[in-house]
Amino acid sequence: MALYVMKFGGSSVGDTERMKRVAKRIAEKQDEGHQCVVVVSAMGDTTDDLIDQARLLNEEPPTRELDMLMTNGEQISIAMLSIALHAIGRKAVSYTGWQAGFRTESVFGKARITDIRPDKVKKALDEGHIVVVAGFQGMTEDFEITTFGRGGSDTTAVALAAAIEADVCEIYTDVDGIYSTDPRVVKVARKLQEISYDEMLELANLGAAVLHPRAVEYAKHHQVRLVVRSSFNYNEGTVVKEEANMEQGVVVSGIAFDKNVARxxxxxxxxxxxxLAKVFGSLAKAQIDVDIIVQSGVTDGKADFSFTVALTDRERAIQVIEGIREDLPFSEVNFEDNLVKISIVGAGMVSHPGVAAQMFEVISQQGVNIKMVSTSEIKVSCVIDNNKLQEVVAALHTAYNLDTQEQAFVGGPQDRR
Structure with a gap:
């Protein structure tokens, strides 16, 4: 008997029919003799709908009240899934994030977990229950409700798996594993049998939406066995582990892109x-993450520099910069949207010179200018205009020998097993 944490995303529980299928999937796991803790996201587009409604009332809702609002989506999901499990004769109990023992720092919208006290979860497991836990949410020591940021249900699942010493943490989604790039963009994307924590962390940070970066960090730190698979079929998924076998002739493992970019x-x-300390220290205090930084040459004692932030943070970042103008005079601040950051990732890049040069050549062949570049041992990122995203990704995918003969699987309601 093994202890499984199974996480199902919003598309997997998007309506009552899908909820029934998920309940059946969990029951099958239990029938194999395993204990099950299930983490779920809000149904379908519930969270986006709640945010849209809030912004009809107030264009900039208070972050505390947004957290109060958004956690309701997951609470609906856990109750519905528990009800579905009872309907097929299973003992199940649902818990909010705070009932499951998640304690967080006092930062609304992007809280980090400070402690997990999973006593209720363990007790319910001992009593033979399937435990259904709301993802994405926790509570401060002062009993304030917080959220972990978009995609935070992955973090809930992996952190809970570490806290209860689960044997496996399975992340169920609408694709049947981790692909060399988004299979919705490149239909012949390669499904990876396994990938290292470090490669997956780079891909997640660079825009690959299949796993949340913090979830991968937790998995690496606590050595959680992590498997990404589809909720729409029974295919083998992708294992995320410490060391992954590098496929013969494949230097680049994956290509990620992020459209949430502003310069x-x-x-x-x-x-x-x-x-630089003044500018980026002020941005850090405002909880704004900065990515690529480029400084140009100095003329008459003056310099220009550019950096990227999330598009959703652009307005706040400019406000912060304008706020330090008196302490740090400058002539102008401007921004550019309609950008995308495209990145190649692979552990094999360390021992293969010329990988970056090939990337630059492929992008130039598409008639696209590179605006900014960032590198590390296992990745190269380029910021470009967004208007040829699909063509550039497809060309890079072919150039690095990642194309396959089979079309990638992307699940949907027609897949009914």
């Missing part, structure tokens, strides 16, 4: 010590 440029800044 901000600050022009005419005095070239004196402490300038």
């Amino acid at each position: 901000i440029s600050i022009l005419g800044v005095s070239h004196i010590p402490g300038v």
Whole structure:
């Protein structure tokens, strides 16, 4: 008998028919003799719908009230799934994130887990229940409700798996594993049998939406056996592990892209010590993550530099910069949207020179200019205009020998097993 944590995303529980199929899937796992803890997201587009309604009332809703609002989506899902399990004769109990023992820091919208006290979960398992836990949410020591950021249900599942020492954490989604790129963009994307934590973490941070970056961090730190598979079929998924076997001749494992990108440029800044510390320290205090940073040459004691932030953080970032103008005079601040960051990732890149040069050549052949570049040992990222995204991704995918003969599986309601 093994202890499984099974996480189902919003598309997997998007309506009552899908909810019934998920309940059947969980019951099958239990019939194999395993204990099951299930983590679920909000049904379908529930969270987006709630946010849209809030913004009809207030264009900038208070972050505390948004967290109060958004956690309701997951609470609906856990109750519905528990009801579906009871309908097929299973003992099940649903818990919110805080009932399951998740304690967080006092940051609304992007809270990090500080502690997990899973006593109720363990007790319910000992009593023979299937335990259904709301993803994406926790509570501070002062009893304030918080959320972990979009995609945070993955983090809930992996962190809970570590806390209860589960044998496996399975992430169920609408694709049947981790692919070399988004199979909705490249139909001949390659399904990976396994991938290392480090490669997966890079892909997740760079825009691959199949796993949340914090979930991969938890899995790596606590050595959680992580499997990504489809809720619409029974195919073998992709195993995320410490060391993955590198396929013969494949240097790049995956291609990720992120359309949530804005470039901000600050022009005419005095070239004196402490300038960058002032700018990026102020952004950090505002909880704004900065990605790629590029500084141009110095002319007459003045410098220009640019950096990227999430498109959703662009307005706040500009407000922060304008707020330090008196302490740090500059001539102009501007921004550019309609950008995408495309990245290649692979552990094999360390020992293969020329991988970046090939990427630059492929992008130029598509008639696209590269605006910014960032590299590490196992990745190269380029910021480009968004208007040729699909063509660039497909060309890179072919150039790095990632194409397959079979079309990738993307699940849907027609897959009924």
